[in-house]
Amino acid sequence: MAVAAEVVAEAQFVEHRRGFRRRWYRTPSFVAGASILGLIVLAALAAPLITRHDPTSQDLLHTLAGPSSSHWLGTDDLGRDVWSRLVYGARTDLRVAFLAVVFPFVIGTVLGLVSGYYGGSIDSVTNWLVNVVVAFPFYVLIIALVFALGPGTRSIYIAITLVGWVSYTRIVRGEVLVAKRRDYVLAAKSAGLSDLRILFRHLLPNVITQAIVFSMSDIVLDILAIVTLGYLGLGVQPPNPDWGRMIADGQTFITTHWELSTIPGIAIIFAALGLSLLADGLADLLRPE
Amino acid sequence: MSDRGAPLLHVDGLRVEFNLSRGVLCAVDGASFDVHQGEALGIVGESGSGKTMALRALVGLLPPAARVTAGTVVIDGVDVTKAGEAKRRELRGRTVSMIFQEPMTALNPVMRVGEQIGETPLVRLGLSRRAARARALELMRLVGIPDPKRRAEAYPHELSGGMRQRVMIAIALSADPKLILCDEPTTALDVTIQDQILKLLGSLQRELGVSLVFVSHDLAVIAQTCSRVAVMYAGQVVETGTVDAVFREPRHPYTLGLLRSVPDFDSVRDRLSSIPGLPPDLALPPAGCRFHPRCPFAQEDCRAAPIPLIELADERATRCLYHERCAEDARREPVVARA
Numbered sequence: 001m002a003v004a005a006e007v008v009a010e011a012q013f014v015e016h017r018r019g020f021r022r023r024w025y026r027t028p029s030f031v032a033g034a035s036i037l038g039l040i041v042l043a044a045l046a047a048p049l050i051t052r053h054d055p056t057s058q059d060l061l062h063t064l065a066g067p068s069s070s071h072w073l074g075t076d077d078l079g080r081d082v083w084s085r086l087v088y089g090a091r092t093d094l095r096v097a098f099l100a101v102v103f104p105f106v107i108g109t110v111l112g113l114v115s116g117y118y119g120g121s122i123d124s125v126t127n128w129l130v131n132v133v134v135a136f137p138f139y140v141l142i143i144a145l146v147f148a149l150g151p152g153t154r155s156i157y158i159a160i161t162l163v164g165w166v167s168y169t170r171i172v173r174g175e176v177l178v179a180k181r182r183d184y185v186l187a188a189k190s191a192g193l194s195d196l197r198i199l200f201r202h203l204l205p206n207v208i209t210q211a212i213v214f215s216m217s218d219i220v221l222d223i224l225a226i227v228t229l230g231y232l233g234l235g236v237q238p239p240n241p242d243w244g245r246m247i248a249d250g251q252t253f254i255t256t257h258w259e260l261s262t263i264p265g266i267a268i269i270f271a272a273l274g275l276s277l278l279a280d281g282l283a284d285l286l287r288p289e
Numbered sequence: 290m291s292d293r294g295a296p297l298l299h300v301d302g303l304r305v306e307f308n309l310s311r312g313v314l315c316a317v318d319g320a321s322f323d324v325h326q327g328e329a330l331g332i333v334g335e336s337g338s339g340k341t342m343a344l345r346a347l348v349g350l351l352p353p354a355a356r357v358t359a360g361t362v363v364i365d366g367v368d369v370t371k372a373g374e375a376k377r378r379e380l381r382g383r384t385v386s387m388i389f390q391e392p393m394t395a396l397n398p399v400m401r402v403g404e405q406i407g408e409t410p411l412v413r414l415g416l417s418r419r420a421a422r423a424r425a426l427e428l429m430r431l432v433g434i435p436d437p438k439r440r441a442e443a444y445p446h447e448l449s450g451g452m453r454q455r456v457m458i459a460i461a462l463s464a465d466p467k468l469i470l471c472d473e474p475t476t477a478l479d480v481t482i483q484d485q486i487l488k489l490l491g492s493l494q495r496e497l498g499v500s501l502v503f504v505s506h507d508l509a510v511i512a513q514t515c516s517r518v519a520v521m522y523a524g525q526v527v528e529t530g531t532v533d534a535v536f537r538e539p540r541h542p543y544t545l546g547l548l549r550s551v552p553d554f555d556s557v558r559d560r561l562s563s564i565p566g567l568p569p570d571l572a573l574p575p576a577g578c579r580f581h582p583r584c585p586f587a588q589e590d591c592r593a594a595p596i597p598l599i600e601l602a603d604e605r606a607t608r609c610l611y612h613e614r615c616a617e618d619a620r621r622e623p624v625v626a627r628a
C-alpha cells in the first residue's frame with residue numbers, strides 16, 4: 001500500500017512539473033502582450049536597419065507629403081520622415097520609461113519591505129510620506145516637478161522617482177503585512193536566521209510578484225507622463241524624436257493632415273495595450289501555487 | 290528531580306500574557322517541566338490550552354502582543370528569559386529547532402526544498418554552497434525522502450504532505466540541534482503518513498540522541514512517542530508524570546476526561562464520554578481550580594483558592610486536591626486497554 005501511494009505521489013509529481021513548464025504559452029494575455037511589446041522593442045532596437053532617413057533631417061522641399069515608397073508614412077511639416085521619427089521615438093520613449101521605472105521600483109520595494117516588517121515608527125514615517133505624495137494628483141506633481149527642475153530626461157527620471165515609489169511601497173508593505181504572519185517566516189526565525197536574510201531571501205521573493213505586475217502598468221503610466229511632458233514641451237528636447245512632441249507638432253495640421261498626430265497616438269495605444277496584456281499574463285503566471 | 294544531572298531544558302513557573310483590548314489574557318500560567326538529554330516530553334491539551342504559546346515562549350518567538358511576564362526557561366545552560374535577542378538567536382537552529390503543524394505553510398513556497406534544507410548549514414554553520422547542498426541531500430536521505438537529488442529541485446507544492454513534513458524534519462535537524470520542539474507535527478497528515486512520521490521521529494530520537502518536546506492534542510501520538518507527559522488545561526500544567534503512569538492511572542479529572550473521550554475500538558468501554566462544558570475564558574479564569582466548573586469530583590474547597598502543583602511519588606505531580614478519587618475512578622473503569 002505504501003508502494004502504491006509512492007507511485008501515485010510520483011506520478012502527480014511528474015505531472016505537476018510538466019504542467020508548470022507548459023503553462024506560459026497557454027496564457028493568451030501573456031503571449032499577446034509579449035508579442036506586441038516584443039515587436040515594438042524589436043523595431044526600436046533595429047531602428048537604423050528598418051528606416052531609410054535620419055529622423056531629424058529636414059527636407060523643406062517635401063513637407064507634409066503623403067505615403068510613398070521613399071517615405072512610408074509620409075513627411076511632417078519640416079519634411080522629416082514620419083516612419084523614422086515613429087521608430088526612433090519608440091527608442092527614446094521606451095528607454096526613458098523603462099529606466100524611469102527602475103528607481104521607484106527598487107526604492108519603493110525596499111521601503112515597503114522594511115516598513116511592513118518592522119512596523120512601529122519606521123512604518124509611521126513611511127506612511128506619512130506616502131500620504132503626502134498620494135495627496136497630489138500624479139500628473140500635476142510630475143509636471144510641476146519637471147517644470148521646477150527644468151525640461152529634459154534627467155528631470156523626468158527624478159520626478160518619476162520622487163512620485164512613483166509610493167505605489168511600490170504601498171503594494172509591498174501590504175503584502176509583507178500578510179506574509180510576515182505566515183509560518184515560514186516563523187520557521188526561518190526559529191532556525192536563527194537574521195532579519196536581513198528573512199527580509200530579502202524569504203519575504204522578498206514571496207511579495208515581489210505584485211510589484212512586478214504593477215511595474216508593467218507603471219511603465220504605461222510613465223510613457224503617458226513622458227508623452228504628456230513632450231506634448232507640453234517639458235519632456236524629451238528637440239530635435240530628438242518623441243511621440244508626445246510628434247502629436248503636439250501635428251496638432252497644427254489636424255484638419256488637413258490628421259495622420260501626423262494620429263499615427264504616434266496609435267503607437268502609444270499599442271505600447272500600452274502590450275504592456276497591460278503582459279502585466280495581466282504575468283499576474284496569472286507568477287501567482288504562487 | 291532525577292539524578293541524571295542538569296536537564297537540557299528547564300522551565301519553571303513560565304507565564305505568558307497577551308495584552309488585549311479587553312484586558313490581560315494569561316495564555317500560559319506557571320508552566321514547569323524539565324527535559325533531559327535524549328528524552329521525549331509530550332505536552333497534551335485541547336486547543337487554546339496554551340501549549341503552542343508555551344512552546345514558542347521557549348525560544349522567544351511569541352507573537353507581538355504576547356510577552357513572558359514571569360518564570361525562567363533554561364536551555365543548555367542559557368537562561369533564555371534573561372538573554373538578549375542576539376543570544377537567543379544563537380540558540381535557535383543550533384541548539385533548539387522547531388517543527389510546525391502545517392508543513393505547507395511552514396515551508397517557503399518559492400524556494401526549492403534542497404535550498405531550504407541547506408540554508409541553516411550554509412548560514413549558521415558556515416558551510417560552503419557545495420557542502421551545504423551535500424548536507425541537504427544527506428539529510429533528505431536520513432529522513433527517508435526517495436530520490437533526494439531530484440526532489441531537492443522541487444518546490445514545496447510539488448511534494449505530498451508526508452514528504453513536506455519530512456522536509457521540515459530535515460530542516461529541523463540540519464544544524465545538529467540538541468532539542469527539537471514539535472508543534473503538532475502530524476495533525477495535518479492522514480493516519481498512515483502520521484504513523485510513518487512518528488516512527489521516523491522516534492528513530493531519529495534514539496539514533497541521534499536528540500531530545501523532543503512534542504505538543505499535541507492527540508493522546509495516542511503522545512503515547513507512541515514520549516516517555517513523559519505534561520497535561521495542560523487553561524494555561525496551566527495540571528498533571529505531569531511518565532506516560533505509562535499518567536495514562537494508566539490519571540490523577541487529575543481533566544486527564545481522566547481526556548482519556549475517556551478517546552475512541553478505542555478494542556476497548557472495555559462501550560460508551561464514549563465527553564467532558565461537559567467548555568474551557569474557560571482565559572481573560573477571566575474561574576477562581577480556585579480552573580477545571581472545577583467541569584469537574585465531577587469538585588468540592589467547596591476546589592472553588593476557594595488556586596491549587597498548587599502537588600508533588601506525588603514516582604516523579605508525578607498534579608493540580609488536584611482529590612487526585613485519590615480520580616485514581617480510584619480510573620482503577621474501577623480502566624481507561625487504556627494497552628499502555
